[in-house]
Amino acid sequence: APNPGLVTVAQHHSFIALPDSGYEMRKFDPRSGSNAFTFFDYATPVQSSLQKRYIPRHRLAKKDPSAEVSEAVEPIIYYLDNGTPEPVRSALLEGGRWWNQAYEAIGYKNAFQLKMLPDDADPLDVRYNVIQWVHRSTRGWSYGSSIRDPRTGEIIKGHVSLGSLRIRQDFLIAQALMNKPYAERDDNDKAMLELALARIRQLSAHEIGHTLGFSHNFAASTNNRASVMDYPHPYITLKDGVMDFSEAYDTGIGEWDKVTVAYSYTDFPEGTDETEGLNQILEKGQKNGLRYISDRDARPMGSAHILGHLWDGGNSASEELDRVLKVRATAIENFSIDNIRKGEPNTVLEDVFAPLYFFHRYQTEAAAKMIAGLNYNYAVKGDGQLVVEVADRGIQIGAMKGLFKTLDAETIAIPADKLALFPPRAIGYSKTRESFNGKTGVSFDALSAAETAADMTLGFLLHPERASRLIQQKSLDVKQLGLADLFTELIDATISRSHKDQYLNTVQGSINYRVLFHIMNLAAHKNVHPQVNALANEQLRTLRGQFMASDDVDAREMGRRITKFLEEPEEFKVIPAPKIPDGSPIGMDCTN
Ligand SMILES: [Zn+2]
Structure with missing residues (x-):
């Protein structure tokens, strides 16, 4: 039987003469798509x-x-x-x-x-x-x-x-x-x-x-x-x-x-x-x-290009996000025990569901990069290409509104009637890196699923580099989206949002705590413009005032956490949301 303690390694050496001088070198051009x-x-x-x-x-x-x-x-x-x-x-x-x-x-x-x-x-x-x-x-x-x-x-x-x-x-x-x-x-x-x-x-x-x-x-x-x-x-x-x-x-x-x-x-x-x-x-x-547009301008979470994204599709990132969310919603609505084969443990269904639940993840990333986004080329002098420009306000606002759907329990909560599909895991079928993570022990954790998804959106939307770019963008054009505007709209779409349904309201609460943590993260972050810290701290003080006047227990808990944070911001660390299952690579990929 295979034994991880014993490995056969084959090493292959090729000793060859170097090629003759008949090869012609060709010069590199940053616009060509070739490596350097x-x-x-x-x-x-x-x-x-x-x-x-x-x-x-x-x-x-x-x-x-x-x-x-x-x-x-x-x-x-x-x-x-x-x-x-x-x-x-x-x-x-x-x-x-x-x-x-x-x-x-x-x-x-x-x-x-x-x-x-x-x-x-x-x-x-x-x-x-x-x-x-x-x-x-x-x-x-x-x-x-x-x-x-x-x-x-x-x-x-x-x-x-x-x-x-x-x-x-x-x-x-x-x-x-x-x-x-x-x-x-x-x-x-x-x-x-x-x-x-x-x-x-x-x-x-x-x-x-x-x-x-x-x-x-x-x-x-x-x-x-x-x-x-x-x-x-x-x-x-x-x-x-x-x-x-x-x-x-x-x-x-x-x-x-x-x-x-x-x-x-x-x-x-x-x-x-x-x-x-x-x-x-x-x-x-x-x-x-x-x-x-290549790796350096597309791969980092903080990257700015409005066209260069991994695993995205469509011509408009926010319209495509909207479309992807609709496909996802329909598939979730249809999702049933008949997505696995007869005789397979019910447990397997949870792992089949994971890539569907997070189906919007890459398009979310693409849409988030519209915020304080840039359009640019690897232009050279005299080639007439667009060099660099800030994304239109309309594009940024559209993307922001689209992203808010991914922070709305209405969209992101797993429908209550689907939860019965996910029992505690069967013996012999433990969680893997492809599984949902949570805080409820053996039972399927619907709140953590939403928390994980929301945290993914917020990690892009309130990325420190993006927040710093918003400060600069607003300073150059007062009509543009600024960080304070983003906070106001975000809080409107999340913390101020309530649902009649008790389950949705609770899921929204889980999302809202993540929103709060990400604002705290910007308030305490050391590698952002101090103006980012200032706006985030100001936002927290305003929120605390509202929370403390509320009779909602979650609001008061958030208020208490802000108080503690403002007293000892140095002590603050973002409590990580349950880890998102791996999604990349989809069928691939690769480096050079
Ligand atoms: Zn590749």
């Missing part, structure tokens, strides 16, 4: 930059550079791990081969190929670009890495590592969203499998993209899914009340990917001014409205 290969050249004349920036890429040249369409001298060939099972195997082959569309667009014939790895080849052999299918126990990301010539950045071997577990997340999302999929029979999983395979095609293309030298484009989802290098959220729609997965994922290479391939791999005919040719490629993409 950089080094310092201290012999550079003083008027030029010491830091040299080129792109990593495979060696690729046309047999006939003057021909409109030509085969490559040596095509880029990738090999798929021959241990990959069907139907994953066919999906990975299909998705990976999408890249050839982008090479065709720059006049290559069969320049990008994907084949099965020969039986006698080692996947770690440096002579093969490989997509490896690996088993591992963690919720792993996939990786697209490469071995490069350290002198030039030439990619010698692309190596993609895909964790076999990841196909399960999309399957689970579909299982939760479908209306009573297992009511009639237990093998009714075709739609789930198709969604998961659609994701796998996308994943194959995405990870290979990294090994071709490309970085993420998190703005592509707002350009009608223009790139496989974005993180896609399954685009699931409601058609006449029925979940429709047919548009869940894109089915080919994107317009942005073609721009990046053209920049990195165009073989210009003799006599072409390469700098000019490369510029034209980028300007054409720009004219077509394509946007490019």
Whole structure:
């Protein structure tokens, strides 16, 4: 039997001669979508930059550079791990081969190929670009890495590592969203499998993209899914009340990917001014409205770009949040014992429900980033692109109102009649990192679920960097949304909100305590503008006055906590909400 104390490790060394000097380095441009290969050249004349920036890429040249369409001298060939099972195997082959569309667009014939790895080849052999299918126990990301010539950045071997577990997340999302999929029979999983395979095609293309030298484009989802290098959220729609997965994922290479391939791999005919040719490629993409925003501007919780988001969809973040919340509400309404198979412990239902309950999480993040958000490009002098501007007040207000729905018990409470679906967990079926967390011991904790969801929204909405940006934004334009305005609206939508239903009112209370803690967090935070501390403290004093005059016990408890906080703000630590189950990666992903 497997034994965690005994592990076999295989190490593979490849000793190879460095490539010949026939490789041509191409300069990096921050607008191109390619990664940067950089080094310092201290012999550079003083008027030029010491830091040299080129792109990593495979060696690729046309047999006939003057021909409109030509085969490559040596095509880029990738090999798929021959241990990959069907139907994953066919999906990975299909998705990976999408890249050839982008090479065709720059006049290559069969320049990008994907084949099965020969039986006698080692996947770690440096002579093969490989997509490896690996088993591992963690919720792993996939990786697209490469071995490069350290002198030039030439990619010698692309190596993609895909964790076999990841196909399960999309399957689970579909299982939760479908209306009573297992009511009639237990093998009714075709739609789930198709969604998961659609994701796998996308994943194959995405990870290979990294090994071709490309970085993420998190703005592509707002350009009608223009790139496989974005993180896609399954685009699931409601058609006449029925979940429709047919548009869940894109089915080919994107317009942005073609721009990046053209920049990195165009073989210009003799006599072409390469700098000019490369510029034209980028300007054409720009004219077509394509946007490019990568990790640093999208990944952090405090990031500001209004288009660059992970796992988002749609063209308007707040409209898409609204739409996602409707899909979620319908799926929750339909959710029943028939979302699991006959003979499965009822306990399993709770874990199927988790990704549905938090289905809005990534779109919430996207909408929150509209607040004090910026629109900008990696512009260069003279390219005519928008450099940077603050998001319109209307966009910010719209996003704020949308986000308030995620802090309203009406939207976020698990309907009372669904709670009977979630019994204490069966023996042998303990909680995992994919499960809800709570404070009620063995019983399912409906209040903690709402608290966790609300805390997620508030972590983005009242992020310290966002709060500091609101101070600056208001100082430059008095009509813009400011932090004090945000507090007023937020308190109106939460702490001042009451529900007739006792359960909803109690859930709202759990949400409201989180609102209070996040305002305290800003009041005590050391890395914000002091103006943020000032406004948050002022807000707390106002609230305390109202709370102490109230005859509601929760209001008075909040008042008591504010008093304690104001006496000893140094002692304050945000009490963490029960941890949100892992959601990322959805089927993937990866670093370079
Ligand atoms: Zn990636």
